[in-house]
Amino acid sequence: MSVMEKKELKATVPTTKGKKLDLFRLILIMGLGACFLAQVWRQLVKFYKRDTTFTSTKLSVDHLLLPAISICAYQGFKYEEMANLGMTIDQWVLDEMNERWRRSTYSVEELVKSISFVDHEQKRLHFEVAAVDTPDIRIVETNNLEQGRCYTMNLMLNYRKKFQFMTVRFKIPEAVKALNLYIHDSGEEIIGLAGNYWVQQPFSILIEPDHRYNFELNKEIQILDAQRNCTSHGSNHHTNRCILQEIVKSDCVECHYPYYSPFDARNQSLKICAKISELRQIRNCIAKTIGRARVNTCHDSCSLTRFGVQWRANYIPGTPTNETLGFFYFKEVEEEIKEEYRLFDFGAILAAVGGSMGLFLGFSFLDCGVGVRNWVRSSWKK
Helix, strand or coil: CCHHHHHHHHHHCCCCHHHHHHHHHHHHHHHHHHHHHHHHHHHHHHHHHHHHHHHCCCCCHHHHHCCEEEEECCCCCCHHHHHHCCCCHHHHHHHHHHHHHHHCCCCHHHHEEEEEEEECCCCEEEEEHHHCECCCEEEEECCECCCECEEEEEECHHHHCCEEEEEEEECCCCCCCCEEEEECCCCCEEEEECCCEEECCCEEECECCCCEEEEEECCCCEEECCCCCCCCCCHHHHHHHHHHHHHHHCCCCCCCCCCCCCCCCCCCCEEEEEEHHHHHHHHHHHHHHHHHHHHCCCCCCCCCCEEEECEEECCCCCCCCCCCECCEEEECCCHHHHHHHHHHHHHHHHHHHHHHHHHHHHHHHHHHHHHHHHHHHHHHHC
16 A cells, blocks of 8 residues: 555544544633633622621711711721731731720720810800710710720710700820721711821811811911920921911812801911812822921921811801701721722732633633644645
């Protein structure tokens, strides 16, 4: 038998090699696709669960319905300290919350000095904290894992409809790292002054029925350093005035709803009249302005580690008060940790999707390339 006849005979013999190879490719691609979809689903479920459970305290029904003031204080860790421990993001959050829970040792008497209200008849009702034990106002300890130790003052409905604004005077223990202010009815952060930027007493706020918030930034700014060698004398006055002038010159503050403040007859305050959606932007702008001023324009020999700001919210005459919400609480869960936590979850999703999609497309293109090569070879032979 000649060589040509042997080749023709071999070509006519049926083989299953190609079919097995195609079946293997199909199973491989289907398996990769299933792994890809499973990974995406797992990451999405994990992201959804983590995000909702982590922010559920802000958005709970209690915050939407309860008329209350809550004040919380912590000795919490700094973000960098947690990062240096080499923990995972999950451990950062859980360990930090547990540690804050353990260290939250302040009583309401240590935090709050006094509470006063002005009712619709312009009568001022003043309460010392130890004497606040009436049917209308009652302080309740409301602790949970995220907030640590908090003291909530419940205002019953029959009294809630009467007041126009309230003032809570409080003192901040030295060990407290930061205080963030949230509003009960929305759970949205209004003012968060962390690290070097501190909220100082007295503090008063009114939340109006149309959710319009009116704030003033008071000129009285206290600046100290950790070693107590920079007092309110000497260059500190210059730094005070300098920082305030930088804030006034900045474009951070725009008063959309001007009014005359009953607290400031001589008009000496820097007015901030804004909607709730604008307050975060204003806060961030002022914080950046202060940071630049400390380093550049207003630099002096003092090591500035505290910047005390007094925020005020005032009642506008003529505003209906039958549905006024005047409830706020302080909370110290750093936004950086929450944002990093969410960013980590989102990055994990992108990494999983990208990696799985890369493998899936890579093998798919490889399979297409092999198919094209075989087709070209078979066509060339013909």
